[in-house]
Amino acid sequence: MRSSMLYGVFFLLLLIILSSLLMNSEWSCTTSKSKYIFPWISSTYTSIPSEFSQLNMKVILLWTPFFSSTKWSNISLQKLNCPITRCEITKDRNRFNYSNLVIFHWRDTKAHDLPSTHPAFQRWALFNLESPHHTPVANIQALRNNINWTITYRTDSDIFVPYGKFVAKNKSELIAVVNTDQKKSLNNTSISKKRLAVWIVSNCKTPSNRENFVTELKRFIPVNVYGSCNYNRCYPINPVMTCFKSLAQQYIFYLAFENSICKDYATEKLYMALKVGLIPVMFSGANYSSFLPPNSYIDALNFSSPKELANYLLTVSKTEKLVENYQEWTKTFEIEIKYFYWFCDVCEKLHRESIENRHYHTFQKLYRWWFLEAKCKMWVNNILKTV
Ligand SMILES: *[C@@H]1O[C@H](CO)[C@@H](O)[C@H](O)[C@H]1NC(C)=O
Ligand SMILES: *[C@@H]1O[C@H](CO)[C@@H](O)[C@H](O)[C@H]1NC(C)=O
Ligand SMILES: *[C@@H]1O[C@H](CO)[C@@H](O)[C@H](O)[C@H]1NC(C)=O
Ligand SMILES: *[C@@H]1O[C@H](CO)[C@@H](O)[C@H](O)[C@H]1NC(C)=O
Ligand SMILES: *[C@@H]1O[C@H](CO)[C@@H](O)[C@H](O)[C@H]1NC(C)=O
Numbered sequence: 178m179r180s181s182m183l184y185g186v187f188f189l190l191l192l193i194i195l196s197s198l199l200m201n202s203e204w205s206c207t208t209s210k211s212k213y214i215f216p217w218i219s220s221t222y223t224s225i226p227s228e229f230s231q232l233n234m235k236v237i238l239l240w241t242p243f244f245s246s247t248k249w250s251n252i253s254l255q256k257l258n259c260p261i262t263r264c265e266i267t268k269d270r271n272r273f274n275y276s277n278l279v280i281f282h283w284r285d286t287k288a289h290d291l292p293s294t295h296p297a298f299q300r301w302a303l304f305n306l307e308s309p310h311h312t313p314v315a316n317i318q319a320l321r322n323n324i325n326w327t328i329t330y331r332t333d334s335d336i337f338v339p340y341g342k343f344v345a346k347n348k349s350e351l352i353a354v355v356n357t358d359q360k361k362s363l364n365n366t367s368i369s370k371k372r373l374a375v376w377i378v379s380n381c382k383t384p385s386n387r388e389n390f391v392t393e394l395k396r397f398i399p400v401n402v403y404g405s406c407n408y409n410r411c412y413p414i415n416p417v418m419t420c421f422k423s424l425a426q427q428y429i430f431y432l433a434f435e436n437s438i439c440k441d442y443a444t445e446k447l448y449m450a451l452k453v454g455l456i457p458v459m460f461s462g463a464n465y466s467s468f469l470p471p472n473s474y475i476d477a478l479n480f481s482s483p484k485e486l487a488n489y490l491l492t493v494s495k496t497e498k499l500v501e502n503y504q505e506w507t508k509t510f511e512i513e514i515k516y517f518y519w520f521c522d523v524c525e526k527l528h529r530e531s532i533e534n535r536h537y538h539t540f541q542k543l544y545r546w547w548f549l550e551a552k553c554k555m556w557v558n559n560i561l562k563t564v
């Protein structure tokens with residue numbers, strides 16, 4: 178009885194040692210960067226066999242350029258400080274059969290230039306930061322039901338891409354702020370010396386009709402306009418951040434007006450203004466109260482007319498205390514603008530989600546979600562008209 182138990186234990190140990198040896202050989206084979214032909218790449222495989230699903234690297238293939246530029250394949254997850262960096266980002270289509278995720282940028286997707294197969298283990302993602310007004314459906318129609326993930330500014334995307342974010346300052350930084358004069362960190366040019374509002378615009382006629390709103394606004398307060406709509410240029414235009422910094426010394430408010438009023442649509446303008454200490458005045462379809470600290474922005478669409486907004490801006494600008502209220506958040510938060518930070522989330526999600534956890538969007542549902550649920554609107558004579 179006793180000896181048979183010993184035999185059993187011995188056998189078990191042997192099994193463990195043997196299997197770990199086998200595992201090791203598996204690892205050394207797959208982690209070396211040889212052109213190992215992965216056996217699950219064939220139409221008969223519907224999933225990655227479990228021994229391969231333990232592979233430590235995930236491959237992300239950028240099938241399209243990003244607005245005609247292939248620069249985005251140079252993203253480094255290390256440089257972005259991603260918590261998980263075990264993903265390889267490539268634009269090399271020869272890696273298609275090794276890719277866990279294939280990303281298509283909406284505006285660069287072309288019906289005649291798509292992969293000919295979609296292996297079942299592989300995810301395809303649709304990436305887009307433009308509003309529905311600027312995403313032609315023809316580009317993606319041929320992808321049909323093949324989209325597994327959406328990567329967009331919509332908060333209900335599979336991967337949500339914010340243009341920037343508020344990061345809580347850590348304790349030692351908080352102490353540093355208390356020690357240095359808060360006013361020194363912001364620019365101390367007295368508000369009485371500053372001009373009221375500035376707007377940078379290069380898209381002159383937009384689906385949101387922001388241009389008419391600003392025309393109305395200018396009847397009541399001065400708004401200095403920069404950009405390529407036949408107005409002044411902001412020097413130096415490059416880099417944009419330098420331009421914003423110089424504006425922050427001259428102005429109190431920045432009109433961060435979006436070209437489209439659609440669900441969740443907000444761009445980097447907001448974060449750039451906040452970063453340099455301009456008070457952003459928003460005109461957009463995003464629900465800012467859900468992701469910005471209170472008193473960090475003014476919502477133009479919160480007012481019944483441009484005249485009402487003008488009155489409010491005048492009131493704030495004349496009272497130092499009110500302006501300071503709008504800078505209170507800087508004591509506890511700072512702004513982080515990291516383009517392509519969403520690759521961190523993508524890499525993490527690829528590692529986290531098991532292959533069984535599959536989901537995909539039918540074209541019909543994707544269409545309804547993107548175009549119809551966006552509920553895009555247009556400002557016409559103080560009324561938001563659905564378009
Ligand atoms: C991308 O990275 C490669 C190698 O690091 C470099 O040679 C190339 O200039 C980079 N391309 C761009 C567009 O930044
Ligand atoms: C991927 O695998 C399929 C099926 O084995 C093959 O027909 C195709 O040529 C491969 N594609 C690439 C880019 O290697
Ligand atoms: C907190 O902020 C200080 C000053 O910027 C920095 O040196 C430190 O590394 C930060 N600590 C943590 C835990 O992030
Ligand atoms: C504040 O503004 C002054 C004058 O416009 C400028 O010279 C100075 O560099 C600014 N300080 C900071 C911290 O931005
Ligand atoms: C900063 O602003 C305060 C209050 O407006 C003023 O008293 C002080 O002189 C300013 N400091 C500088 C360096 O301009």
Ligand SMILES: *[C@@H]1O[C@H](CO)[C@@H](O)[C@H](O)[C@H]1NC(C)=O
Pocket residue numbers: 464466467
């Ligand atoms: C906006 O966000 C707030 C806070 O998350 C929420 O209470 C409110 O219902 C949202 N409004 C809309 C229109 O979605």
Ligand SMILES: *[C@@H]1O[C@H](CO)[C@@H](O)[C@H](O)[C@H]1NC(C)=O
Pocket residue numbers: 474475476477479480489
């Ligand atoms: C909305 O308007 C009121 C004044 O009518 C103002 O107190 C409030 O701060 C505004 N909120 C935003 C987010 O603009």
Ligand SMILES: *[C@@H]1O[C@H](CO)[C@@H](O)[C@H](O)[C@H]1NC(C)=O
Pocket residue numbers: 295296297298299300301322323324325532534535536537
């Ligand atoms: C992605 O979607 C395709 C097409 O619907 C499906 O065949 C495939 O199994 C999905 N992939 C994953 C990993 O969910």
